[in-house]
Amino acid sequence: MHATIHGERTLTDRDFSRLAKLFGGQLPPDLADLLSATEVVASRDVPPKVITMYSQVELVDPHTLRRQKLTICFPGDAEPAAGFISILSPVGLSLLGLKEGAVARWLTPSGEECSAEVASVLFQPEASGDYTM
Secondary structure, eight states, X not given: OOBOOOSOOEEEHHHHHHHHTGGGGOOOHHHHHHHHTSEEEOGGGSOTTBOOTTOEEEEEOTTTOOEEEEEEEOGGGOBGGGTEEETTSHXXXXXXXXXXXXXXXXXXXXXXXXXXXXXXXXXXXXXXXXXXX
């Protein structure tokens, strides 16, 4: 498993449903693990500081203090150079469902352990009234 799941995770019912349907329901093990380990809430009830699909977050590397802005998206919308990170990436899997202030942990494809603090949820579709994104 490339992404590790630590602590409580919250997904919206819409995100859960859309993710569960990826690949015709034949999910990669990491995504299946994420979906089975989360609390699912109605989109209108998700707290504004929880990372949902298409949320933009600011991360801080605990070692270098480097800040980075990322948006978690579906694979077809991924553009890493523009900060759009696929949910299927180790980073995307480690972030979805976390709350502001949590620490995300993941393994790179080469096996290197990485982590970053969720310094801020800069944008969450549901907090802006968008329950369809």
